[in-house]
Amino acid sequence: MPKIKTTPYESIARIANEDLRQVAIQFVEWLEEIGTTPYNYSRHAYNCKHKGKSVYLFAVLPSDPNTPADTLRITLEAPLPQELDLYLKTLSIEKRKPYKDAIVTKCGPCAHYPKTCRGLFSYGVIDGVKYDNMCHFFRFTYTNPSPEQFEIIKTIIKMRIAFIESHGTAARPKFAESMTKFTQIDNKRILLISAPQGMNEREMGENLFDGTYKTNYCTGKPGDIVFQVDERVTASAYSFVTANDCTAVNNGRIPRKWTLYGSNSTNGGWVALDTQASDRFIAYNYSELAFEIDKPSEYQYYKLTPEGEGIYQFSQIHLYTK
Numbered sequence: 001m002p003k004i005k006t007t008p009y010e011s012i013a014r015i016a017n018e019d020l021r022q023v024a025i026q027f028v029e030w031l032e033e034i035g036t037t038p039y040n041y042s043r044h045a046y047n048c049k050h051k052g053k054s055v056y057l058f059a060v061l062p063s064d065p066n067t068p069a070d071t072l073r074i075t076l077e078a079p080l081p082q083e084l085d086l087y088l089k090t091l092s093i094e095k096r097k098p099y100k101d102a103i104v105t106k107c108g109p110c111a112h113y114p115k116t117c118r119g120l121f122s123y124g125v126i127d128g129v130k131y132d133n134m135c136h137f138f139r140f141t142y143t144n145p146s147p148e149q150f151e152i153i154k155t156i157i158k159m160r161i162a163f164i165e166s167h168g169t170a171a172r173p174k175f176a177e178s179m180t181k182f183t184q185i186d187n188k189r190i191l192l193i194s195a196p197q198g199m200n201e202r203e204m205g206e207n208l209f210d211g212t213y214k215t216n217y218c219t220g221k222p223g224d225i226v227f228q229v230d231e232r233v234t235a236s237a238y239s240f241v242t243a244n245d246c247t248a249v250n251n252g253r254i255p256r257k258w259t260l261y262g263s264n265s266t267n268g269g270w271v272a273l274d275t276q277a278s279d280r281f282i283a284y285n286y287s288e289l290a291f292e293i294d295k296p297s298e299y300q301y302y303k304l305t306p307e308g309e310g311i312y313q314f315s316q317i318h319l320y321t322k
């Protein structure tokens with residue numbers, strides 16, 4: 001843990017407005033109660049991470065210790081797509097003109113210049129509507145929140161922590177409990193035949209069956225992922241394990257829709273085994289999304305056909321037998 005230069009209480013003590021100072025103190029006390037530890041990233045600005053993921057930042061401004069502070073700024077990271085409504089409501093973020101008409105110089109709420117903004121964008125898209133004052137990663141900053149708004153900010157922080165807890169890691173992915181009744185086919189027995197080109201040489205299709213979740217396949221190109229098992233198997237279920245950057249704005253980096261096929265020839269005879277659409281669930285990092293096959297049969301070749309635009313990525317694909 002980096003050394004604390006100035007405690008949050010010392011920073012808050014600089015706030016001239018007593019009402020704001022008092023709610024800020026209560027807020028920091030609450031942060032301690034729930035076990036989060038903010039640490040300085042500058043003298044009067046604090047960051048808090050949970051399992052390496054940012055939960056919130058707060059800053060007392062101006063940062064010059066010789067100038068009375070009049071601003072408390074709290075930045076939150078949106079956890080889940082369905083919670084964005086709460087964010088919009090809570091943080092008084094309104095629909096603005098579309099991105100193409102906006103002058104992109106800096107983000108509306110957080111005033112982060114593109115140079116320093118993680119997302120490099122000052123707009124977001126929700127349900128096809130573009131909001132021009134939204135960071136690409138749904139990071140919102142609120143300035144001098146009221147006591148009521150502090151309460152909702154606290155709710156969001158708790159949600160954010162719960163969201164982080166839902167993620168697995170590359171070393172310890174979260175596997176689907178529904179698959180415990182099946183037997184996973186060793187990925188050493190599976191060979192990739194073809195896949196659309198990966199984003200770069202570190203993210204190629206071979207990474208799907210290399211037995212580690214530390215590598216992933218990432219592509220934005222259309223096409224089939226075709227793979228073969230060393231002998232015919234009756235796959236009763238299949239899954240893919242997500243990788244490192246599932247967020248609301250990128251659809252969890254899973255395809256919009258896909259179909260799994262089986263065949264005993266690469267030249268055709270593909271039989272559709274299962275079709276899914278990604279709007280039915282939420283993808284977490286390093287989590288297994290698993291699906292049972294209603295009418296399994298014996299095949300040696302399998303093909304996953306993603307549909308829809310956008311980048312998707314998996315760290316591994318698995319097949320399961322009964």
Ligand SMILES: [Ca+2]
Pocket residue numbers: 207208209210211212213214215216217315316
């Ligand atoms: Ca892999």
